[in-house]
Amino acid sequence: MGDVLRIGLLGCGRIGIMHAANINMHPKTKLAAVYDIDDSASKNAADTHGAIACGHADEIFANPEIDAVLIATATETHADYIESAVAACKPVLCEKPIDLDLARVNLCRDRIADSTVPVQIGFNRRFDPGHRACRNALLAGEVGELRQLIIISRDPAMPPSEYCAVSGGIFRDMTIHDFDMARFILGEEPVEVVALANRLIDPELMNRIGDYDTAMITMRTATGRQCIINNSRVAVYGYDQRVEILGSDGMLQSENQTPHALRRHSASQTAAQEPYQNFFVERYREAYWAEIGAFADCVMNGTQPEVGFEDGRRALVLAEAAYLSLSEKRVVAVDEVD
Ligand SMILES: NC(=O)c1ccc[n+]([C@@H]2O[C@H](COP(=O)([O-])OP(=O)(O)OC[C@H]3O[C@@H](n4cnc5c(N)ncnc54)[C@H](O)[C@@H]3O)[C@@H](O)[C@H]2O)c1
Structure with a gap:
């Protein structure tokens, strides 16, 4: 990893495109690749932010040029993507909530329990x-x-x-x-x-x-x-x-x-x-910005995120x-x- 964290973004909807812009503006991060099940959303985000548009999420998890993953997809996909990212040793910043079903969250927790890969949850406030x-x-x-x-x-x-x-x-x-x-x-x-x-x-x-x-x-x-x-x-x-x-x-x-x-x-x-x-994009602009910086810091310094998986679960x-x-x-x- 260099001195800039190369991030793969999953999900290019409302919050995803906001994160894409922040990632590229932040001095510690760069948007490397994007994936959305909606091809046009991937392509738009990739074109706008100078990133690679992937045809499948696995292209992000398998890419050694990508240091970390930001999950901004629909909620029901978060737990699966957290598990895939952790299995691929890619630190994760995942939007809230982890899942709507506590049993699924607990299963995800058990599946990633042996890993020290940082998982930050998007409680931007x-x-x-x-x-x-x-x-x-x-x-x-x-x-x-x-x-x-x-x-x-x-x-x-x-x-x-x-x-x-x-x-x-x-x-x-x-x-x-x-x-x-x-x-x-x-x-x-x-x-x-x-x-x-x-x-x-x-x-x-x-x-x-x-x-x-x-x-x-x-x-x-x-x-x-x-x-x-x-x-x-x-x-x-x-x-x-x-x-x-x-x-x-x-x-x-x-x-x-x-x-x-x-x-x-x-x-x-x-x-x-x-x-x-x-609304939230305007009111919490500085918070989303600081959230990206905190994620970059924890990955680069090898520390655990201040707001982690257990915070999302609780x-x-x-x-x-x-x-x-x-x-x-x-x-x-x-x-x-x-
Ligand atoms: N922290 C916050 O302030 C905040 C604010 C808004 C939304 N969120 C969370 O962010 C997530 C996304 O919300 P949104 O408002 O951007 O929704 P959205 O519907 O605008 O965007 C979601 C995107 O995910 C894509 N997607 C769905 N399934 C996918 C899959 N399997 N793989 C890849 N892409 C997939 C969709 O095509 C869509 O483009 C939700 O979990 C939501 O709760 C957090």
Whole structure:
């Protein structure tokens, strides 16, 4: 391996093409090859980013000129591709979630258990400068002992109905990021989960596909630290991404971002700002960038990723606990599902 990590990209859809651009812009990484089952998606990405378009995923795994793999394909392919990459000794950065089925995730874990090939999971929000600064301030003791954590995560608009139908449900698809953020900040594993979810935005669609569009989840760690996650598939004022920590000596808040800092004051309003950054690609631009850098660093330095396979698995365990709580209308011990 040289001083630039040559990455093979699997999946050239919405998030894949964003990663492709970041990989080529980042000084530590280069896009070597791409593969998508949709030939035109592969070809477009390859042409745009100066990479080889492969006709099969195995061409990426077998290529000695490729140092590592980024998996940005449809969720149901992640576990298979992680196993193939690890078998080929290629470090992996895999998008969340690992799979929608905890049994499949556990099988994948067992199959790669003997390997030390790094597997990083795409929980990009850990790399958001604001959220990370919040955690660092907490770790530095700035607000004393953590007592409560509030995570607000609301999308600007409903995803397409076709996406909702195969997403795996709000907890596995959307809240999974927040379960990981909770674990990242709490510093202790949640041991109890209680979830409420409702169909307030698009009841017809949600009923038809058995999903929910509005949710609140409360969790508690063994020492009594509390966390509330607040999700909505729609917030009319935009993509709402906030983290708040209450400690014994103060409070920390990681706030929303606007594209610039203009504030308008008039007879009818004060401190009116631009709308929030549109959606995840814009809001978490720096986080995705730092995520690629962290992956390159861990592969080049021979260390394990900061956010690894077990983090991906544990976030899914919390999603399963939330579903059990919802269906049985009770507080669920995380042990019950894992
Ligand atoms: N971390 C984040 O913020 C974030 C954001 C969006 C999506 N995601 C995750 O990224 C993954 C992709 O999401 P997306 O929104 O880009 O979806 P998408 O549908 O836009 O793209 C997926 C691509 O994978 C391709 N594909 C499907 N099966 C394949 C296979 N077997 N081999 C090769 N290519 C295959 C499809 O043709 C498509 O081009 C999902 O798992 C999703 O949960 C993560």
